[in-house]
Amino acid sequence: MSAHSAPAAPASGIRFERVTVAYGKRGESVALDALDLTVEPGEVMALLGPSGSGKTTALRAVAGFVQPASGRVFIGDRDVTALPPHRRGIGMVVQQYALFPHLRVAQNVAFGLKAQRVPRGEIAGRVTEALEMVGMADYARRYPRELSGGQQQRVAIARALAIRPGVLLLDEPLSALDAQLRSGMLAELARLHRELPDVSILYVTHDQVEALTLADRIAVMDRARLQDCGTPQDLYRRPRTEFTASFVGNANLLPVTVGGATPGSVRFADTDLTVAGANVAGADEPGHGPAPGADATLCVRPHLVGLGEGENTLRGTIAEVQWRGSTHRLFVDVAGHRVKADVRELRETPALGQPVALHFAAHDAVLLPAGTAPQATDPAVPQAPALTPAPTPAPDLAAAGATKGAAPGAGGATDG
């Protein structure tokens, strides 16, 4: 995409105020449950969650394609809940491009401008401007069938941008593209956003690499509800639930009991582990934080688990070893639980069944409330039981062309 100067767009955020959307004749199927969420002007907010969690429904509520059963949607200061889609000033790009096959590229891009009754004399200039932004000005006379998937998606983005929206809604815009193209487009979307700093973007994805790479903040959705919201770094380093820990990045989730033999410790199987210095989810909220004797979950990222003894030592036997280029992922059976460790520069690959010690530092751990893992109610929703892989592959941020928000150490591995 070119470094074309951005068309002026009014800065306007998005606000969901307890928005509930229900499908079915009697509204029996709640797809979005009292969503409260604010996307600041110029912010990229990713809606991340498994299939069926309500992400697209949230987007459609902003676009005006579904009517909330209750709650209100604001774009900027305007309550748009009752406005038809074409009066909301939004641009939208969906997974399957949705270009009109019988129209040339320029006509596709002009389509929304005509619908908006932009004066005829202005249309050609606006079309060229939008196509230049996505590097497609030379393809104006082609038909969609004469373009690659990536080029079609650029045209779809140009069509959305041509109306100079204050808000851009992107629904899995890269999922129809192959991995390499996706990574390139991700970097280009990031650049496009830098060229359009006033456009607020709501980006629906179930791919954590896309969310971590592109988003200023990520809203984690599960079963129609917002589970967590924060910057990529926050969610990665200080998840508040087991669901977020396993869905954003890769996590070991150890079932523990609060209060071991010494103060500031937890008991995992027959081992006392120190959590003095660990981040404790919910500890800053009155009445929250784990009480002595309570069940909790200790979250440790695999790349923060080392081989050998340390501040907290776990002893077990090697169950599996995967070579992942820059790291080895060790799967170690510890008291009936499988613990993952991503280890660099292993001189010798450990043999299966070999006894090993693993260690991690308390300050690298997060103590989470127990029972906050996903419960699959929809067969399409993957479950993430403790100590098993995250529902989506862990990100290889380098391969994804990460531009910002990269969670340190989250890359380099596919989950297994």
Ligand SMILES: Nc1ncnc2c1ncn2[C@@H]1O[C@H](COP(=O)(O)OP(=O)(O)OP(=O)(O)O)[C@@H](O)[C@H]1O
């Ligand atoms: N038009 C509809 N009629 C009835 N139920 C629907 C309709 N659209 C969505 N749903 C249901 O609402 C729930 C949320 O769907 P939604 O498309 O918002 O999820 P999603 O998180 O975007 O999923 P995906 O990642 O698979 O697109 C799902 O259970 C889905 O089956």
